[in-house]
Amino acid sequence: MDKQAWDNVHTQFNSCALTGAAAFFAGIPDSAVVVNGPLWCYFYALRYIERACPTVGNRFYCTQPDNNAVIYGTEDCLMEILEVIREKSKPSVLFIENSCAISLIGDDVAGIAKQANLSCPVVSLDSGGIKGTFSEGYQAGAKAYFSKIPLQSRGEARPRTVNLLGCTLGYYNAANDIEEIKRLLALAGYQVLACPGAGSSTEEIAAMTKAELNIVIHEELGDGIAQYLQKEYGMPYLSLLPPYGMEGSMRWLRTIGQIMWMSDASFAPVLQEIDDLSKKMDGAILDMQRIWGDLWFDQTLIAATSSIALGIAEALRLEWIDTGFLSVILQNGILSNAVPDCIDRILSGQGDSQAIESQLAGLTGGLLLGSSNEKALLQQKAVPNVLCQNIALPVYDEIILSTRPFMGIRGACHMNERLWNQYISRCQQGV
Amino acid sequence: MLMAISKKNVITMKRSYSCSMSGVWNAVAHNQGALVIYHSPKACGHVTHTMELGSYYRSLARQEMNWQQYTAPLITSNLKEEHSIFGGTEQLRKCIDYVVKRYKPEYIVIASSCVAGVIGDDVKSVTTAAQGMWNIPMLSVDSQGFFNDYDTGYYQAGLTLIERFMCKQEKKKNTVTLLGDRGGPQGIDVQEIKELLVIFGLDVHCQFPGYASLEEIQQVPSSSLCVLLGGRAKSHLGIHTLAADLETKFDIPFFDAPCPIGRQETKDWLRRMGQLLGKEKDALAAIRQQEEKLLHAIASYSSKLENEKVVLCIGRPLLYFQPAWALELLAQAKVNVTGIILLKGLTEQQQQEMRIELEKYTLAPIRQEDEDKELEKAEIAVTTHELSDSIPRQFFLPVIPPVGVGGMIRLLCKLARLAGRSKERRGIVYG
DSSP: OOOOOOOGGOOOOOOBBBHHHHHHHHHTTTEEEEEEEEEHHHHHHHHHHHHHHTGGGEEEEEEOOOOHHHOOOOOOHHHHHHHHIIIIOOSEEEEEEEHHHHTTOOOOHHHHHHHHHHHSSSSEEOSSSOOOOOOHHHHHHHHHHHHHHHHOOOOOOOEEEEESOOOOSTTHHHHHHHHHHHHHHTTOOOEEEEOOTTTHHHHHHGGGGGGGEEESHHHHHHHHHHHHHHHOOOOOEEEEOBSHHHHHHHHHHHOOOOOOOOOOGGHHHHHHHHHHHHHHHHHHHHHHHHHOOOOOOEEEEEOOOHHHHHHHHHHHIIIIIIIEEEEEEETTOSSSSOOOOOOOOEEEEEOOOHHHHHHHHHHHOEEEEEEEHHHHHHHHTTTOEEEEEEEEOSSSOOEEEEEEESSSHHHHHHHHHHHHHHHHHHHHHOO | EEEEEEOOOOOOOSSOOOOOOHHHHHHHHSSSTTEEEEOOHHHHHHHHHHHHHHHHHHHHHTTOTTTTTTOOOEEEEEOTTHHHHHHHHHHHHHHHHHHHHHOSEEEEEEEOOOHHHHOOOOHHHHHHHHHHHHSSEEEEOOOOOOOOGGGHHHHHHHHHHHHHHOOOOOOOEEEEEESOOOTTTTTTHHHHHHHHHHTTTTTTEEEEESSOOOHHHHHHHGEEEEEOOOHHHHHHHHHHHHHHHHHHOOOEEEOOOOOOOOHHHHHHHHHHHHHHHHHEEEEEEEEHHHHHHHHHHHHHHHHTTTTEEEEEEEEOOOOOOTTTHHHHHHHHHEEEEEEEOOOSOOOHHHHHHHHHHHHOOOOOOOEEEGOHHHHHHHHHEEESSSOOOTOEEEEOOOSOOOHHHHHHHHHHHHHHHHHHTTTTOOOOOOO
């Protein structure tokens, strides 16, 4: 029996492999990206990425093949763009990715690039939507990079150094989250050598082999890369849910500490900060609690990519709110990683559209942590009184300009602040 | 030293930047009972959904939302790599069988992607066979992703609906079918056109091809007139073809004029409509009324705008931007246009075409971006592209100019707000 299901796209949110692969390279500031495909696909990827990297358009190119190119090949239009890059751009690494249709015509992109005599290495890949979603594209792009560009030999690792894998600015509020993770690690005595795909240059990436440990932040993006680096360079790795909540952040640090033989004393500055902030937060929350009551929701729904959804679900139920029933939608589909016990129901954002629609329809008076997509579905279904917070893209109804992460200790304060303020605002509206 | 003034890399558009599938989608997205299948990878559906979600929030922001509006399920057949070898027609057949059972649509519209085009899938045959099996109207639109463009997909879908669902009807006096989109029936542009039609005692039966139920589509041939809502250039050609097809098949005359933009076009539009209907006096009265409306607005904004030094910056080719309406807007605003700058993204040929067009309407000096000195003296840049932050206050010209005198008044209002903004603040206002 054929078990395929064809779901309504409106209940889902994802992006294509072309965007994912481009996002990895866009996260390397001295790289340039060429989309060997139509402007439509190019603009989609560009708009997605430039929300987080506003200047990426200056190193993001498109070959614009016409119908003839699909028959006779894309060599001419590709060479034209490569000329421009050779003259004007001079990146440290160039990434050429074929869109869906172009990937089917079998052009030897690497061979064409060789003719262009560029001074930098060229990484090429078929990475259109036919190859999968954002995470699949990101991983394929990263693997292509590491396969093509050798890192320094491992040698002796520098003590207390780590790399962050599976990070991307293509996730909501990611820049703030990455900064907070780096800050937390620094507070605990670690130095982050590289964060490939999220800000590190080619030079920093080349030297990442000197780190003691690779830490995977988003497993749907980083696990494959971590395995590759372990196999090729003997670098150990640790893949955990991202650090959300005060306790969650501390657990995350302790797990890393155990692997790296860190003494408890190294956590003292972190514990001190948690203690200071907890006192401040608890006092403020108790004040509000006396007036506005408990932060209680009969139903809570979280919708985000798997690592974020599961990490936030854990912090939400163990630290931030009380809820009767907690459901989680994994926007990128069900994955194999361990699901925290505190979650009552898991749904696949890529296959459970009927269940998702009924879950949203039953969310009256509840809490939604998701994207503007789920919020629009709630509005269209006229589900009343749902407290909504954005934790995932797409976001059309909020801006975050200050340094306010969702992850880490500061993230815990920020999330509590958002939840309580929205809850109070809802109470004031007489709901 | 002369600097690049475009904030973003202005892409030289060598060919269409759109995808025909999104045109097919928009043609029927809000037609009660419709279901759309993209014979494509899943990612193509995500791209369209992102576009749809953006429109949803724009409508929400402008309070143009029709909460009762139907949105068709959008399904992708989920073409994957293996289908490029074995073909994707079997996948499409299974997809159709599934969606017929699950969504029970009144009719299905199928759009083909560029991937299906490269593979060479015979979508028409699959559609015909499935229709015979399920006894539901199924329409295959000849599109193939980026091999065609948005307009082709949109109007091809319209022609397919005409072919399939319409037959001759007895005419109903004074009923009009609007052809085109313009944000749908709740959109401010369509409201503006309806107001103009009311002057002549005309009643809008429905909007076609989008925003119409199957019953309304079947009743289109009973309209006594079709009025075009399309834009300019290629978009106008498409809508003209649609109107001509309805005239040939069902003897519905159409008012052969594009949507009126600004003062002069609205005057001409009203005068010609009056002639067509034999209601010249009504037309003259309407022209007077529109003139008064505009003069009243000019009187209230002119003190803020008069003699402001303005530079017009153009980065869109003539095919997508006809400058007449923008120059008329600036003339109405009584600003001092000190120069026109053609941005770098335009090819030499596109610049030449634009120069010839501009010289029909203005004596202002026309320069290339590199030769520019005018911006330094300008107080306001009226522009088709977001410019560097060092440029003074910027007024962004909309890609689709708003309809009628009402549209021009809204732009004048925004321009006046920008003129009232402190020069130190700089920044952009979107028209």
